[in-house]
Amino acid sequence: MTYYKEHSKVWVSVDVIIFGFDEQKLKVLIGRRQMDPGRGEWSLYGGFVAADESIDDAAQRTLETLTGLNNLYMRQVGAFGSIDRDPGERVISIAYYALINVKDYSEQLRLEHGVEWVDINEVPPLYSDHNKMVDQALHIMRQKIKTAPISFRLLPSLFTLTQLQRLYEAVIGEEVDKRNFRKRIKDMDFVEKTDLIDKKSSKRGAALYRFNNKAYHEDSNFKL
Amino acid sequence: MTYYKEHSKVWVSVDVIIFGFDEQKLKVLIGRRQMDPGRGEWSLYGGFVAADESIDDAAQRTLETLTGLNNLYMRQVGAFGSIDRDPGERVISIAYYALINVKDYSEQLRLEHGVEWVDINEVPPLYSDHNKMVDQALHIMRQKIKTAPISFRLLPSLFTLTQLQRLYEAVIGEEVDKRNFRKRIKDMDFVEKTDLIDKKSSKRGAALYRFNNKAYHEDSNFKL
DNA sequence: TCAAAAGTGTTAGATTTACACCCATGA
DNA sequence: TCATGGGTGTAAATCTAACACTTTTGA
Numbered sequence: 001m002t003y004y005k006e007h008s009k010v011w012v013s014v015d016v017i018i019f020g021f022d023e024q025k026l027k028v029l030i031g032r033r034q035m036d037p038g039r040g041e042w043s044l045y046g047g048f049v050a051a052d053e054s055i056d057d058a059a060q061r062t063l064e065t066l067t068g069l070n071n072l073y074m075r076q077v078g079a080f081g082s083i084d085r086d087p088g089e090r091v092i093s094i095a096y097y098a099l100i101n102v103k104d105y106s107e108q109l110r111l112e113h114g115v116e117w118v119d120i121n122e123v124p125p126l127y128s129d130h131n132k133m134v135d136q137a138l139h140i141m142r143q144k145i146k147t148a149p150i151s152f153r154l155l156p157s158l159f160t161l162t163q164l165q166r167l168y169e170a171v172i173g174e175e176v177d178k179r180n181f182r183k184r185i186k187d188m189d190f191v192e193k194t195d196l197i198d199k200k201s202s203k204r205g206a207a208l209y210r211f212n213n214k215a216y217h218e219d220s221n222f223k224l
Numbered sequence: 225m226t227y228y229k230e231h232s233k234v235w236v237s238v239d240v241i242i243f244g245f246d247e248q249k250l251k252v253l254i255g256r257r258q259m260d261p262g263r264g265e266w267s268l269y270g271g272f273v274a275a276d277e278s279i280d281d282a283a284q285r286t287l288e289t290l291t292g293l294n295n296l297y298m299r300q301v302g303a304f305g306s307i308d309r310d311p312g313e314r315v316i317s318i319a320y321y322a323l324i325n326v327k328d329y330s331e332q333l334r335l336e337h338g339v340e341w342v343d344i345n346e347v348p349p350l351y352s353d354h355n356k357m358v359d360q361a362l363h364i365m366r367q368k369i370k371t372a373p374i375s376f377r378l379l380p381s382l383f384t385l386t387q388l389q390r391l392y393e394a395v396i397g398e399e400v401d402k403r404n405f406r407k408r409i410k411d412m413d414f415v416e417k418t419d420l421i422d423k424k425s426s427k428r429g430a431a432l433y434r435f436n437n438k439a440y441h442e443d444s445n446f447k448l
Numbered sequence: 449t450c451a452a453a454a455g456t457g458t459t460a461g462a463t464t465t466a467c468a469c470c471c472a473t474g475a
Numbered sequence: 476t477c478a479t480g481g482g483t484g485t486a487a488a489t490c491t492a493a494c495a496c497t498t499t500t501g502a
Contacts, residue, residue: 003259004313007272009233012305012316035227048231051314055305079303079318081236081279089228090275092236092316094303162454179456180492202453204499386481403483404465426480427473455498463490471482 011091014059015046015130017137020102020117021154026170028134031115033127037087043127045115046093059096067100068109073153074098077137085129097137099153145171146224152211160198160206161185168224184224190215235315238283239270239354241301241361244326244341245378250394252358255339257351261311267351269339270317283320291324292333297377298322301361309353321361323377369395370448376435384422384430385409392448408448414439
């Protein structure tokens with residue numbers, strides 16, 4: 001195939017913006033770069049795309065290496081390809097964002113990889129164009145959370161309506177009216193009230209709800 | 225940088241979904257592939273990303289090579305990276321969509337490149353994953369046209385409200401009410417009525433409008 | 449007993465939708 | 476004169492937004 005050979009190849013990597021929700025805050029997982037160039041700078045977690053894997057598989061592998069989890073919600077953000085975005089060599093990177101329930105992430109694995117949850121509103125300057133990636137990922141997620149049931153990927157399988165509302169507020173960055181919010185949730189038959197009570201958050205206790213994915217697929221009218 | 229060398233490089237290309245509006249139809253520009261593999265198959269127009277250009281520049285260059293135009297609206301759709309998406313070699317491709325006023329595209333250049341406008345509803349099977357690219361581009365454009373003034377990139381600088389409506393209908397794929405549509409447009413002060421009359425489309429003649437980009441940026445309330 | 453979070457309806461205002469006729473003109 | 480596309484307003488229905496008090500219970 002001499003046709004291809006006229007052109008030059010480049011390294012392609014993936015970078016993953018991992019969102020989590022904890023202590024009423026939306027967080028993102030970052031760590032100090034362990035290698036040159038940029039050693040010691042705050043950075044997203046990433047990896048190179050191998051010759052024998054798709055970019056989606058590379059992202060999945062990267063995410064699983066870091067978290068030990070392989071069934072997380074993940075979507076592409078886009079490709080980042082300035083010539084000198086990587087100070088070492090020409091590398092084109094494809095960003096993905098993933099959603100995780102913080103409690104599902106083994107503290108041991110987190111420490112082993114030296115990554116930390118930082119508040120989305122307090123992200124420090126990151127290596128290369130990683131801040132841009134985070135901004136774009138957040139922008140996409142903000143749209144998505146209004147029209148698709150992704151909130152439940154960030155919460156425990158049982159959650160209270162207040163938790164759901166706090167998460168929603170943390171993502172869109174503004175507060176919403178409690179009664180109006182609950183009204184909208186009650187219209188969604190696939191968010192089911194259980195007869196379990198959460199007593200951690202209040203003395204009175206709050207009803208625990210569950211997302212019924214099957215019911216959602218039968219009648220997916222989602223609108224927040 | 226031995227760190228990079230542990231990994232393998234791949235070819236990266238760009239593919240451009242060029243949308244145009246003509247004869248009340250939304251069209252996309254495709255041609256027969258001139259090279260192996262896939263010679264003769266319908267395909268998007270694309271090109272390889274060179275070592276010394278950003279992916280955005282590669283897309284711009286590709287678009288300009290094909291159209292001779294360099295100030296078109298263009299946005300990234302996303303990266304496509306299945307292992308065997310290209311039957312020849314491993315190539316990761318980044319798709320972009322561009323908007324063009326069909327009248328601005330030199331017929332001579334079009335013929336030289338052997339590309340054709342086909343109705344978005346009649347796109348034939350395309351090379352590799354190009355149909356998927358077109359679908360995703362269209363999906364993004366459908367969202368975008370409701371919240372951003374991109375319609376005007378597909379129309380002549382002077383246009384009638386009926387043209388604008390037909391374009392909008394062609395993009396979203398359904399008809400809308402004439403009076404309600406015009407009401408919404410009249411609320412946008414940056415769509416300015418000129419005192420020119422278009423006599424081509426009707427005996428009575430229709431007022432020609434113009435998009436005032438400066439006025440838009442001063443007060444960008446766009447909602448269709 | 450009181451502090452703290454859970455839970456619950458109504459109303460006014462804004463937005464959206466549906467709908468039908470007259471106008472100007474060239475053929 | 477008539478066929479064709481241009482142009483215009485109103486009313487009902489729906490959706491959205493604002494708003495405050497009672498309940499439960501552990502400390």
